[in-house]
Amino acid sequence: MTLGKTLWKLILIKMAILFFVLKLVFFPNLLKTKFDTDMERGDYVVEQLLHQAPSERSSN
Amino acid sequence: MIEMMDLTAVNWARAQFALTAMVHWIFVPLTLGLSFLLAFFETFYYKTGNPEWKRVTKFWMRLFAVNFAAGLATGLILEFQFGTNWSNYSWMVGDIFGAPLAIEVLFAFFIEATFFAVMFFGWNRVSKKFHLFSTWMVAIGSNLSALWILVANGWMQHPVGMVFNPDLGRFEMQDILSVITSPVAISHFMHATSSSFLFASLFVISVSSWYVLRKRHLQLARKSIIVASFFGLVFSSIVILSGDEAAYDSAKLQPMKLAAMEALYKGQESAGLVAFGVLNHSKQPGDDQPTFSFDVKIPYMLSLLANRELDSFVPGIDDLVYGNPKRNIEGVQEKIVKGKAAIESLSLYRTAKKNNNPAAAQEHLKAFRNNESYLGFGYLESPEQAVPHVPIVFYSFRIMVILGSIFPLACLVYLYLAIKDRILNQKWLLSLGLLLVPLGYLASQLGWVVTEMGRQPWAIQNILPVNVAQSDLAAVTVQTTFFVFLVLLGTLVAADVCIMLKQIKIGPEEK
Numbered sequence: 001m002t003l004g005k006t007l008w009k010l011i012l013i014k015m016a017i018l019f020f021v022l023k024l025v026f027f028p029n030l031l032k033t034k035f036d037t038d039m040e041r042g043d044y045v046v047e048q049l050l051h052q053a054p055s056e057r058s059s060n
Numbered sequence: 061m062i063e064m065m066d067l068t069a070v071n072w073a074r075a076q077f078a079l080t081a082m083v084h085w086i087f088v089p090l091t092l093g094l095s096f097l098l099a100f101f102e103t104f105y106y107k108t109g110n111p112e113w114k115r116v117t118k119f120w121m122r123l124f125a126v127n128f129a130a131g132l133a134t135g136l137i138l139e140f141q142f143g144t145n146w147s148n149y150s151w152m153v154g155d156i157f158g159a160p161l162a163i164e165v166l167f168a169f170f171i172e173a174t175f176f177a178v179m180f181f182g183w184n185r186v187s188k189k190f191h192l193f194s195t196w197m198v199a200i201g202s203n204l205s206a207l208w209i210l211v212a213n214g215w216m217q218h219p220v221g222m223v224f225n226p227d228l229g230r231f232e233m234q235d236i237l238s239v240i241t242s243p244v245a246i247s248h249f250m251h252a253t254s255s256s257f258l259f260a261s262l263f264v265i266s267v268s269s270w271y272v273l274r275k276r277h278l279q280l281a282r283k284s285i286i287v288a289s290f291f292g293l294v295f296s297s298i299v300i301l302s303g304d305e306a307a308y309d310s311a312k313l314q315p316m317k318l319a320a321m322e323a324l325y326k327g328q329e330s331a332g333l334v335a336f337g338v339l340n341h342s343k344q345p346g347d348d349q350p351t352f353s354f355d356v357k358i359p360y361m362l363s364l365l366a367n368r369e370l371d372s373f374v375p376g377i378d379d380l381v382y383g384n385p386k387r388n389i390e391g392v393q394e395k396i397v398k399g400k401a402a403i404e405s406l407s408l409y410r411t412a413k414k415n416n417n418p419a420a421a422q423e424h425l426k427a428f429r430n431n432e433s434y435l436g437f438g439y440l441e442s443p444e445q446a447v448p449h450v451p452i453v454f455y456s457f458r459i460m461v462i463l464g465s466i467f468p469l470a471c472l473v474y475l476y477l478a479i480k481d482r483i484l485n486q487k488w489l490l491s492l493g494l495l496l497v498p499l500g501y502l503a504s505q506l507g508w509v510v511t512e513m514g515r516q517p518w519a520i521q522n523i524l525p526v527n528v529a530q531s532d533l534a535a536v537t538v539q540t541t542f543f544v545f546l547v548l549l550g551t552l553v554a555a556d557v558c559i560m561l562k563q564i565k566i567g568p569e570e571k
Contacts, residue, residue, distance in 0.1 A: 003122060003563065004181075007129040010555060017548065018133060022140060026541050029143035030531050031151055042228035045151045049229060050407050052528045053400065054441045 069535040070527045073145040076542040078512075080137050082505055083549040087131025087556070089504050092206055092253055093260020094124045095199035098179075099192075100287055106192045116280050117195075118183070119568035120264065125180055126563055130556035135209075137545070145538055149519050149529035155232045156222055156239065157212045164208035171201030206256075207249050214245025216520050217511075218313045224432060226409055226425060243309050248511070250302035254295045258467055259504055261292025262496040265474055267564055269493035272484055277567050282478055289475035296468035303464070304365065310514075311366035311374070314521060316446065317514035319377045320453040322362055323351050327376040327384060332357030333365060336458070339451050345381050345444050377450070381443045392443035395522075399438025402431035436523045448516040456509040463503035470496060 031041045098121055105113035142150040178186060178194035186194070215221075221238035222231040233239065265288050268281035310318040319325075322334055325345065337355035360370040367374070375389055383391025405428035412421035440446060474493070477483040483490075515521060519529035 003125070003559075006559060007125060010559070011129050011132055014133065014552065018136060018140075022137065022544075022548075026544060027140035027144045029150075030147040030533075032143070038228065041151055042225075042230065045148050046226070046229035046406070046410065048148050048532070049528065050403060050410070053403050053438055 069533055069538050070530045072535055072538040072542055073141075073530055073533075074526060076145065076538060076545060077138065077141055079542070079545055079549065080134070080141065081508070081512075083553060084131070084134040084138065085505060085508060086501065086553060087127055087134060088206070089256035089259040089500075090127045090263060091124070091131060091202050092256035093258070094120060094127070094263065095195075095202045096257060097260055097264060097288060097291060098124055099196045099199045100291065101284075102192050102195045104287070106188055112279060112283065115568050116283055119280065120284070121180065122563050123267070123560060126556065126559050128176065130552060130559070134549075134552070144541075145531055145533065146519070146529050147531040149524060152230050152524065152529075153216075153520070155230055156215055159233060159236055160208040160211045160239070164205050169201070169205055171197055172205060173201075175201065203253055206253055210249040210252055211240055211242070211245045213511075214242045214248050215239055216518075217248075217515055218242055218244040218309075219520050219523060224435075226406055226428060227413070244306075244313060247302055247305040247309050250298065251306050251507070254298035254302055255464075255504055255507060257295040258292050258299055258471075259500040261288040261295070261471060262467060262500040264288035265292070265471070266493055266496040269490040269496075270564070271567070273487065273490045273494075278484060280568055282481070282483060285474050285478040285483060289471040289478065292471035293468055293475060296464075296471060299464060303461075307365050308368070314515055315375050316377065316380050316448065317453070317510075318366060319375065319380060320448045320450045320514050321457040321510060322374075323450050323454045324362070324374060324376040325351050325378050327373055327379040327387065327389075329363070329373045330360050330371045331362035331366070331374040332359045333361035334454075334458070337454070339454060341451060343450075345377050345447055377447055381447060392437065392440065392446045395434045395437040395446075396440055396443065398431040398434035399436060399440070401438075402428055402435045403438040405431065433522060436518060436520070436525050436528075439525050439528050440517070445517055448514050453510055453514045456506040456513070460503050460506040460510060463499055463506075467496070467500070467503070 031044065035041045035044060098117060101113060101117040101120060104110070105117055175194040175197035178191065179198050182191050182194060219231070220242055221233060221235035223234050224230075225232050239245070264284050268284045268288070271277045271281040307318060307321075310321070322331075323337065323339055324331065325343070334352075335356045335358050338353045340350055340353050343349045343351050362374050363372045364370050366372065373387060375384065375387065379387065379389050381392050383389055383394065405424045409421050409424035409428055412418075412424055437446070470493070473489065474483065477486055477489070517525045517527070519526045
């Protein structure tokens with residue numbers, strides 16, 4: 001096999017794993033999945049900022 | 061220190077990000093540096109018309125293509141992780157990172173990708189001049205990509221040119237010019253690119269040494285060594301100057317990082333730089349134990365490095381953690397109080413807004429703005445949590461600097477012997493030259509360890525600690541994806557090494 005073909009194969013396999021396995025199965029964009037609008041996302045993040053101060057934070 | 065806290069999920073997320081970034085950085089330095097070496101090789105071919113230079117260019121271009129293909133899109137995995145593991149952070153910085161990353165994709169990546177095709181497939185299909193132009197554009201495009209990524213990273217180290225929107229919980233860009241011209245972004249860009257050019261030189265020298273040891277392709281190897289060692293020598297000086305500038309910036313903007321790099325606990329005037337040292341690992345901030353079991357210092361050098369003055373004061377970890385009123389240094393406990401006040405004001409502002417009380421909302425917003433720059437400290441449980449892991453930062457910095465001092469010497473010796481045409485008999489030197497690639501990678505990776513570990517616990521300096529930047533995920537979820545990445549990235553690196561070694565064994569085209 002020529003180098004060009006080997007490299008194309010490597011790129012295509014990598015892209016397929018990246019976009020069809022990793023992105024779809026393991027790496028959803030959490031805020032986009034959970035909320036419909038930017039206002040909701042913003043509210044959620046600010047709530048996280050407010051509730052993660054030491055006295056209220058729970059360990060993971 | 062933050063590592064002592066129960067942060068299982070966040071530590072898995074950090075490990076996953078570090079793994080991916082370090083694998084990504086296996087490919088990037090070679091792309092950045094080798095692209096410019098290719099441009100020089102081809103320029104020699106264009107100027108002299110000597111077909112041997114074309115053969116040299118085409119050979120290294122093949123190895124460049126292997127590295128480029130293997131590294132392509134590995135950076136995207138980091139972006140996937142932002143959305144899943146670091147969703148709070150990702151949301152907060154979206155407006156800041158959007159501009160540099162969009163510019164990166166629009167200009168740099170398209171330049172790189174378009175001209176790469178001409179460079180790799182265009183021999184004898186386009187004019188010599190246009191082919192040379194394409195090779196230069198690949199080099200410029202690759203390095204412009206790095207510029208925008210380092211602008212984004214520089215902002216995390218020294219957040220400027222933005223304002224926090226308390227309604228949307230995100231930073232909004234106010235002054236893109238100050239983001240782009242941030243001293244941290246500039247010194248990091250110079251240091252990362254020049255060290256990548258040096259690394260590519262080491263790669264070329266190392267592979268050429270292997271050919272010379274096996275008495276193969278001697279003419280190609282000698283020509284490659286002369287160009288690469290000269291290139292490496294020139295960029296070594298920029299590595300040293302930009303490294304010095306980065307340390308100077310740290311002294312001003314991230315003094316805790318510099319103190320950790322030097323394991324300097326008690327601030328000193330006329331402070332010496334530790335050339336070698338073995339840390340006392342039971343040493344903790346605030347105690348009176350000695351810092352080192354053994355150390356050799358270069359007098360005055362740390363003061364000179366930090367402040368450009370031999371007798372100046374360099375604050376230590378204890379000064380920064382517990383404060384030093386004599387030196388007008390505010391302690392972390394005071395900053396924690398201000399950070400908590402910022403969080404409290406933000407909460408009251410939100411409540412006032414919900415209750416339709418604009419006057420109270422304005423008052424709380426004003427109070428928030430007064431303490432906004434301390435926001436991140438409000439999430440720390442103790443002042444000591446503001447200290448990064450000193451041994452990792454200290455030893456990584458030492459090893460990087462020692463290796464970084466050896467490389468220019470290696471380039472100088474190789475250049476001299478290759479010009480004098482005495483390189484072919486230097487079996488010892490050539491055998492040691494094979495180590496330049498792993499040592500170059502080690503130095504390059506450790507540079508990032510110092511940069512990123514040295515600014516812990518912050519995701520955004522002083523504003524957002526990593527445990528708050530993280531998504532609300534179970535540790536097992538992040539753990540699972542960590543091992544998925546370990547397998548996939550391990551396979552990718554193995555494939556890259558196998559293809560690269562095969563191409564090196566095949567060697568250049570026959571004359």
